[in-house]
Amino acid sequence: MREGAGPWLGAAAALVYVVLLAPVAVVVFIAFSADSFIVFPPSGYSLRWFQRLWAHEALMRGLSLSLMLAGIVTIGSLAIGVPAAYAIARAKVPAAGALKAFFLAPLLLPTLVLGLALLMALQPLRLTATLTGLALGHMVMTVPFVIRLMVTTFATLPDEVEAAAASLGATPWRVFRRVTLPLAIPGLAASAFLSFLLSFDETVISLFISGPRASTLPVEMVRYVEGRTDPLVAALSVVLIVATLFVILVVERIAGLARVVGR
Amino acid sequence: MEQPLAARNHQCALTRRMSHLTLNRLSKRYGETVAVADVSLSVARGESVALLGPSGCGKTTTLRMIAGLIQPSAGAIEVLGVDVTQVPAHRRNMGYVFQSYALFPHMSVAANVGFGLDERGVGRSERDRRVAAALSQVRLEGLSARKPRELSGGQQQRVALARALVIEPDVLLLDESLSNLDARLRDAMRLEIRDLQRSLGITTLFVTHDQTEALTLCDRIAVMHAGRVEQIADPVTIYERPASRFVAEFVGRSVVLPVERSEAGLVLGGRPVRTAHPVPESRALELFLRPQRIALAGPETEAGAHNRLGGVVRSHVFVGDRLEVLVDTQAGRVTVETSGAGAVAQPGDAVSLIWSPSDTLVFARAAP
Numbered sequence: 149m150r151e152g153a154g155p156w157l158g159a160a161a162a163l164v165y166v167v168l169l170a171p172v173a174v175v176v177f178i179a180f181s182a183d184s185f186i187v188f189p190p191s192g193y194s195l196r197w198f199q200r201l202w203a204h205e206a207l208m209r210g211l212s213l214s215l216m217l218a219g220i221v222t223i224g225s226l227a228i229g230v231p232a233a234y235a236i237a238r239a240k241v242p243a244a245g246a247l248k249a250f251f252l253a254p255l256l257l258p259t260l261v262l263g264l265a266l267l268m269a270l271q272p273l274r275l276t277a278t279l280t281g282l283a284l285g286h287m288v289m290t291v292p293f294v295i296r297l298m299v300t301t302f303a304t305l306p307d308e309v310e311a312a313a314a315s316l317g318a319t320p321w322r323v324f325r326r327v328t329l330p331l332a333i334p335g336l337a338a339s340a341f342l343s344f345l346l347s348f349d350e351t352v353i354s355l356f357i358s359g360p361r362a363s364t365l366p367v368e369m370v371r372y373v374e375g376r377t378d379p380l381v382a383a384l385s386v387v388l389i390v391a392t393l394f395v396i397l398v399v400e401r402i403a404g405l406a407r408v409v410g411r
Numbered sequence: 412m413e414q415p416l417a418a419r420n421h422q423c424a425l426t427r428r429m430s431h432l433t434l435n436r437l438s439k440r441y442g443e444t445v446a447v448a449d450v451s452l453s454v455a456r457g458e459s460v461a462l463l464g465p466s467g468c469g470k471t472t473t474l475r476m477i478a479g480l481i482q483p484s485a486g487a488i489e490v491l492g493v494d495v496t497q498v499p500a501h502r503r504n505m506g507y508v509f510q511s512y513a514l515f516p517h518m519s520v521a522a523n524v525g526f527g528l529d530e531r532g533v534g535r536s537e538r539d540r541r542v543a544a545a546l547s548q549v550r551l552e553g554l555s556a557r558k559p560r561e562l563s564g565g566q567q568q569r570v571a572l573a574r575a576l577v578i579e580p581d582v583l584l585l586d587e588s589l590s591n592l593d594a595r596l597r598d599a600m601r602l603e604i605r606d607l608q609r610s611l612g613i614t615t616l617f618v619t620h621d622q623t624e625a626l627t628l629c630d631r632i633a634v635m636h637a638g639r640v641e642q643i644a645d646p647v648t649i650y651e652r653p654a655s656r657f658v659a660e661f662v663g664r665s666v667v668l669p670v671e672r673s674e675a676g677l678v679l680g681g682r683p684v685r686t687a688h689p690v691p692e693s694r695a696l697e698l699f700l701r702p703q704r705i706a707l708a709g710p711e712t713e714a715g716a717h718n719r720l721g722g723v724v725r726s727h728v729f730v731g732d733r734l735e736v737l738v739d740t741q742a743g744r745v746t747v748e749t750s751g752a753g754a755v756a757q758p759g760d761a762v763s764l765i766w767s768p769s770d771t772l773v774f775a776r777a778a779p
């Protein structure tokens with residue numbers, strides 16, 4: 149057998165990548181455009197749209213709110229999702245199977261329905277357009293993801309290893325801290341990464357529960373694009389692409405580190 | 412060392428009476444499945460007992476209940492007369508060597524072995540000293556910085572053993588720990604474990620489905636079948652005087668022949684046959700013999716008080732350290748084991764099979 153997939157398959161894969169990535173490449177070109185409107189290819193190149201972006205108050209406020217929100221949502225989702233997943237995976241709660249199904253339900257609902265439901269639930273509590281309300285709204289999305297990922301992570305841990313720790317005198321909490329948690333680092337990194345990106349990216353739910361007092365970056369972007377079409381959003385997209393790549397690299401480092409450490 | 416015999420006997424009797432680990436009608440049910448049923452066992456201090464039985468007979472379940480990793484459905488576990496049935500695993504002080512070894516993959520060999528000492532709040536220098544001592548006990552001095560996945564199967568097994576021994580457990584529990592190793596390594600580890608166990612005088616329960624392991628490694632054997640203990644005895648008794656048909660079949664090779672009951676006694680292949688052992692009430696009976704306890708002799712040999720069965724040699728099978736001779740008799744085909752030395756009957760020769768009544772066991776025939 150030949151090494152790899154053969155030239156035809158390779159060429160086909162390359163073509164698919166080109167088709168998929170071409171729009172992204174166009175966005176990158178436009179971001180560095182010197183024109184006042186979206187023209188491809190640009191007639192000249194400059195950093196003016198990045199400077200305009202930096203000076204754009206609403207978008208910058210949206211960006212900082214989104215970053216903070218994503219951080220809070222990540223921490224909150226792990227704090228709720230990890231213990232819940234552990235209890236479900238170890239079947240320490242009654243009806244663990246039913247609970248698992250229940251926690252997965254939000255993943256199956258259209259976000260539009262979820263957004264509306266959240267709006268109706270948060271309004272009486274005066275939590276719409278607040279950081280708390282947005283964080284709660286996003287966690288309805290992210291916690292199920294974390295639970296799902298972590299249940300799988302805990303379920304695939306080597307059998308008997310926790311029992312070994314217990315037989316050596318470790319209390320349940322010490323077993324969790326010294327054995328279970330370190331072995332679950334790759335799953336934890338993936339959960340954190342996913343929560344962060346899901347929250348940072350979330351548009352539909354945010355559109356429902358944002359307001360002038362608290363508005364996330366995607367919501368501000370939608371507002372901006374509604375009014376104008378200039379290369380500013382392209383510049384913003386490039387910033388987001390670079391930031392995402394950076395996060396992926398960091399997670400890869402952590403997960404890779406975990407692999408070096410043991411798994 | 413020179414103690415009067417009486418005193419020594421007395422001491423012996425004392426330690427025998429003082430049971431270290433006692434299982435009292437221990438049972439475990441999973442819904443309809445009965446994994447372990449009414450297992451009672453008492454192990455003296457320093458004694459090693461094997462739980463021997465086929466796959467799925469409840470050996471691991473028994474061991475896990477003793478370690479506190481599974482809650483029994485009924486029954487009690489006592490250590491030195493104290494009921495520990497409700498004590499959680501981390502307060503039982505039992506060394507458990509798992510079948511999969513269950514080493515902590517993210518920790519070095521030294522950290523694995525030191526784990527139990529950390530949990531007991533042993534200070535750093537003392538811990539390092541004891542870890543080093545435990546590693547040298549299992550001859551792994553140079554490997555303390557390695558990760559488990561950088562070790563061979565035998566080395567992992569020894570780390571698991573050192574990790575269980577270093578906490579100075581009340582009871583050492585070994586679950587099929589040698590079954591993953593190749594034959595030569597297994598033999599070496601068996602001897603090593605037995606020497607360690609004897610020199611430390613540690614009370615040990617050894618789970619295995621390998622009868623050689625049980626026969627060579629342990630003071631007593633508990634043969635398990637379908638969740639129950641069929642017989643508990645020393646290896647010689649288990650082999651020579653199996654208490655049930657199951658034990659006779661499971662431990663060692665057997666020749667099984669149908670035997671009838673008549674007015675005068677038992678009849679095998681049309682000739683009377685004697686046994687020195689009790690015969691069960693059942694009507695359909697079977698005779699069990701160990702193939703190496705049957706002597707081959709000339710066709711007209713006088714058997715005297717021994718049993719005799721005539722037959723014709725069918726074939727030879729050379730099995731390295733012994734020669735198996737297949738003999739067709741009126742009662743059926745019989746395999747006889749000989750050393751292969753001296754004159755051997757050739758295929759077609761008429762021979763007599765001769766064996767002692769004390770080697771003759773009779774059990775009820777198994778339901779077809």
Ligand SMILES: Nc1ncnc2c1ncn2[C@@H]1O[C@H](COP(=O)(O)OP(=O)(O)OP(=O)(O)O)[C@@H](O)[C@H]1O
Pocket residue numbers: 441444445446447464465466467468469470471472473620
């Ligand atoms: N968690 C469980 N749920 C249901 N049945 C179980 C469970 N654990 C064990 N059993 C059943 O209990 C019986 C005894 O299992 P156990 O693991 O003790 O066998 P074993 O003697 O150790 O076998 P092996 O030699 O294959 O390891 C088996 O029939 C098994 O299917």
Ligand SMILES: [Mg+2]
Pocket residue numbers: 470471472587
């Ligand atoms: Mg087992």
